[in-house]
Each structure stands twice: as structure tokens, then as C-alpha cells.
Amino acid sequence: MTLDLATRKAAQPHFHTLLLESPFHERLAALDKTNDWYGWAGHKAPHALDDEELEYFAIRSTAAVFDISPMTKYRITGPGAVAFLDRLTVRNVAKLGINRVHYTAWCDDHGHVLDDGTLFRLGESEFRLCCQERHLPWLLDSAEGFAVDIREETGEVAGLALQGPTSYAILKEAGFAGVEALKPFQIGGFAHEGCTVTISRTGFTGDLGYELFVPRALALSLWDRLFEAGKFLGIRAIGYTALNRARIEAGFIVANADFMTAETALRGNRLRLPDEIGLDWMIDLEKPNFNGRRAIMAARAGKTLKHILVGMEIDGNVPPEHALVYHNKRREVGIVTAAIWSPLAKRNIAIASLERPYGERIQDGLWVEIYALRELQYQKLMKRARIVPRPFVTLARRSANPPGLF
Template identity: 80%
Template sequence: MKVEKFNDPLARRSHQLHFETLRLDTPFQPRLAELSQTNDWYSWAGYKAPHSLYDEELEYFAIRSTAAVFDISPMTKYRIAGSDAEAFLNRLMIRDVRKLGVGRVHYTAWCDDHGHVLDDGTLFHLGPSEYRLCCQERHLPWLLDSADGFSVEIREETTDIAGLALQGPTSYAVLRNAGFAGVEQLKPFQIAHFPLQGGTVTISRTGFTGDLGYELFVPRALALDLWDRLFTAGAAHGIRAIGYSALNRARIEAGFIVANADFITSETALRGNRLRTPDEIGLEWMVDMEKPNFNGRHAIQIARTKGKLRHVLVGLEIEGNVPPELSLVYHRKKKEAGIVTAAIWSPLAKRNIAIASLERPYGSRISDDLWVEIYALRELQYQKMMKRAKIVPRPFIALPRRTATPPALF
């Protein structure tokens, strides 16, 4: 057998067998590795990402009490540009892209032809005829196929662009101390560009925590410069790096959903009854039926008018203090009604809260006498508990500082 030697690391990687291939490093991995005390990593879209770095609870309280930094570089990112960029995106998205002004961001979703959600994400309008689409799953073949007939250029820039989420009450103070003058003028879902080491950092007032917060995007080569600048400026403001476990707690409190956790995307679903329309995962408010035709419009309209909506996503408050994640929901303790997709004991709300997918009519016409089946491990023995649940609005918490403009320094 001939053995080939490669001095170039990229060449070596391309010739590795799939089970020998290591998870990729994000541009911020050197800093994360230095801070990691738990060595608790997971794979996010092929990248090495931290579940936690030192202590999950303390990381959560960094979000709610000071400033927390989370590496969002593995998030899939597409640059979509060209004279038909707006028309192309408006054909795909369930929201009206024509209403998204330059320098603005909106949360959106897109469907297949049957009205089932392919994914959700954020759409950044960076400049005239230029957008960035950020999402959980990879969709490049689908985007390219959908672009037939449009004058548009689509390029994945996941590896080229590094991203950080800076979230928490002192996040604005950190940015001000870092020298990003004018960032206080950013309103929620607004974008601005700032100089950084001869390049540019794009800052948006967005996030996944329901708190005051920002997301920062830079070319890969400037990633560590950005990190060091933030942590130097934030030393007096309690800045801490965090992992996904802490972020997940905050997003549940905020009532936000995660693809392939709270709903299964249509490209990854193996069973037909796992598919969901926007109305079945709480995104009905996004669907703009007044705009020109878009993917799935006809199917969504039929589902609405002919009563074909089979599921509903709800917020639950459950008695007790044991989070019922992935527990079954019952009506009158007998009839299975759905499943809890995410749950925590909320330190901020002081409640046991959950997001659940229910089968209609539960959660719509029938909303009383709901119970959750919980198996709690008590000294090597599981104890079955039936706890009463009631449907409550999302978000579970609402923090005025999230939208205050200009934000306070705290």
C-alpha cells in the first residue's frame, strides 16, 4: 500500500478518512481553550464548541448580571448579493423582505413547497442589494437551485466570518469602553459598522438571550484582535466567556426556539408526522400573506382555511422544581397530548418553565387539566411524578433593558 505524505495541513485534512477527521477550530478556539476548565466540548456544525467552560450556573448568571461572550462562528452564514437579491429572498422567506431596510435585521423562516419549515434564522440587510443570512442548517444546494432565473450571487462565508454574541446588562458598557463610539444609538435589530485594526466589525443589536445584547462579526483574521479588545475593555464590567448550556437556559427564559430541538426541519425529518408549518411552531405572526408568492404560501393557506394544522407550540409552567425536559404531556393524566422540547428551573422567573409541542386540539381548544410525567432520579432510583402544567405566554421573562435606547451602563 502506498503511503502519501502531506506537509500542508489542509492537504492532510482533505485525505483523512471521515472517522479520523477532527472537529474544526473556530477562530476563537485559542482563547476558549485557555479558559476551559471543564473540557466539556460538543460538535456544532463540525466545529468544536463548549457546553461549558468553568461552571454552567455561573456562566448563566454572567448573562443576567454582567456581560457574557458566546462564540457564534459555527453558525452557517451566506452572503447573498446582486440586483435581484431582494426579489430572490422575498420569494423564499415567509416575511416580506421589501420591508427590511438597509442596516436592519429581522428574524425569519423559510419553507419548502409543502409549507413545512426548512429552517429559521436572521437576515441582515448589509447594504444596497447585499444580505447575510444566518441559520442553523446548511442550505447552499437548495439556495443555488432556487436562484435559477434571478441575477444573484450566493456564497457561503461560514469559515470566512467570525462571530461573537455579547449579551447581558453591561454589554453596552463593554462596547463603549472598547471604543465603538456611537454604538449606544443602535436600536434593537439595527446594524452599524465600526473600524477595527484596519478592517471592519459589523455590530448588530441582536441576540438569543432576551437580554440587552449585541452580535459582532469580523473577518477571520481579525477575530483574536476583537476578542482581546472586548476582554480588555470588559475587565471592569464582569465580562466572561460562556458555553451553550448557559445560553440555552437564557433562550428558554426568552421563549426562543431552536431548530432540530423544538421542531424538526423538513430536510432532516425522517417521518412525515414530524414536519411542521410556521403556524405549528409559533411563527404564524411572521407569515405575510399580502406579499407576492413565496415558497409554501399555498400550502400554508390551505392548512389554515381547511383546519389541517395538527400541532401547536406552547409555553408551560409546571408545578415543582424538577425540569421535565423531553417528558410526555398528558390530558387528565391519561390521554397523551404532546412532548416537552425544552425545560429549566428559571433562576430569574423563579418558576419551572418549559416549551412543549402539543397535538391539537390540546393547546388550542383544550388547554386545561394538562399534566407532565417526570421521572426524577433519587439516589439511584427513579421516582415517577405527575405534575400539573398550565399554558402561559412566551417569553417567560421580559426585561425592559433589552429594548431601552440608549441602553444604561449598569
């Protein structure tokens, strides 16, 4: 018996599951000129909507809007929420004030990083945890014995990142009175369509910027409010390519790009402790026990840390994305995880994962091997690499109080 196409599709639905559309997809699709979409956490998201160069310069010159709705979001509430999150994450949650945000990470029992993300304290016992991967089974297992309720709210909450020098001016023009009082990593609630939009002074660009969260039903009205206010202030919707350039300049890392998360890695030598990806500064060893604490302390005491994540400046102007790193042009010692020619810094910059002691005690004699495609032929380039501090770009407006109108 021969099955028609519709019957075959119905019999194999997992092959034909469509990507979800974000609450802002209608507005994004109307602006799209490239049809350059990718899958982000099961959602359809744009690499670029128009010219990716103009989208990058919107971040640095005016204001850029990036849809962060696909970002995984968990609501964690209950009298045991602080104790649970202190047990789960490496930072001291008790020190996080109400209406504040901090960047954090969490590990498995071996000290390997499961993910990094932002933790929003919305009330005494109410939190929102935002991250790259989905972790509900892990969170629920870790909550055993704690008086806490955990649920995923990714699909219920729409989110926008508004980033760039005119971002505050747009919020002011949009009528969000009092938003100028928000300091970096502070949260406020503002009226919108008879409901509340949560605005935090946070972002992933290293620039002046904010993140806005509303119930899904109010997504399009929030978008329209911002774009009406920003029509003379250079507002532009952007895709991930432009955002990625800005985050590299800011020295920020991305899960499963600059490091493999513990649940995603297939090979044991791909796992990383916080100290091996530059997150050692956030670990609070004075607070009660947390997942991975013993393993992290043992690695530090025994000096068994194997890797280090570093910033690099590379000779020339060809970005060495995913290039191998060598010592004295002979010994392979690591790989570049992210790289761009920085329009703002006017430097060829990169983030690289190296095998210790390279990048730690041994910092000289590093080279990257680049294969540049030129007129249908690859040309091998060996370029000198120097270890430099991150961030590669520091902008005073990011932390200015009050923010400027620019």
C-alpha cells in the same frame, strides 16, 4: 498483509475527520476548565468552560461572550437579491431597511419549515443569512432565474455574541463610538484594526445584547479588545448550556430541538408548518408568492393544522425536559421540547409541542410525566402543567433606547 495504524487511518479518513476549530478557539481553550466540548455544524464548541451557573448569571448580571462563529452564514448579493429572498422566506424582505435585521423562516413547497434564522440587510442588494443548518444546494436551486450570487462565508467570518446588562458599557469602554445609537435589530459598522467590525443589536438571550462580526484574521484582536474593556465590568466567556437557559426564558426556539427541520426529519409526522411552531406572526400573505405559501393558506383555510408549540409552567421544581404531556393523566398529547427551572422567573418553565386541539381549544387538565433520578432510582412524578405566554421573562433593558450602562 497487516496494515499499520497510520495506513489504516489514511484508508478511512471519514472516521477520523476532526471537528474544526473556530477563530476564537485559542482563547476559549485557554479558559476551558471542564473539557466539555460538543460538535456544532462541524466545529468544536463548549457546553461550558467553567461553572455553568456562573456563566448563566453572567448573562443576567454582567456580560457574557458566546462564540457564534460556527453558525452557518451565507452572503447573498446582486440586483435580484430582494426578489429572491422574498420568494424564499416568509417575511416581506422589501420592508427590511438597510442596516436592519429581522428574524425569519423558509419552507419547502409543502409549507414545512426548512429552517429559521436572521437576515441582515447590509446594503441595497447585499444580505447575510444566518441559520442553524446548511442549505446551499436548496438556496442555489431556489435562485434559478434570479440575478443573484450566493456563497457560504461561514469559515471567513468570525462572530461573537456579547449579551447582558453591561454589554453596552463594554462596547463603549472598548472605543466603539456611536454604538449607543443602535436600536434593537439595527446594524452599524465600526473601525477595528484598519478594518470594519459589523455590530448588530441582536441576540438569543432576551437581554440587552449585541452580535459582532469580523473577518477571521481579526478574531483574536477583537476578543482581546472586548476582554480588556470588560475586565472591570464582569465579562465572562460562556458555553451553550448557559445560553440555552437564557433562550428558554426568552421563549426562543431552536431548530432540531423544538422542531425538526424539513430536510432533517425522517418521519412525515415530525414536519411542521410555521403556524405549528409559533411562527405564524411573521408570514406576510400580501407579498408575492413564496415557497410554501399555497400549502400554508390551505392548512389555515381547511383548519388542518395538527400541532401547536406552547409555553408551560409546571408544578414543582424538577424540569420536565423531554417529558410526555398528558390530558387528564391518561391521553398522551405531546412532548416537552425544552425545560428549565428559571433562576430569574423563579418558575419551572417549559416549551412543549402538543397535538391540537390540546394547547389551543383545550388548555385545562394537562400533566407532564417526569422521571426524576434520586439515589440511583427513578421516581415517576406526575405534575400539573399550565399554558402560559412566552416569553417567560421580559426585560425592559433589552429594548431601552439609549441602552443603559448598568
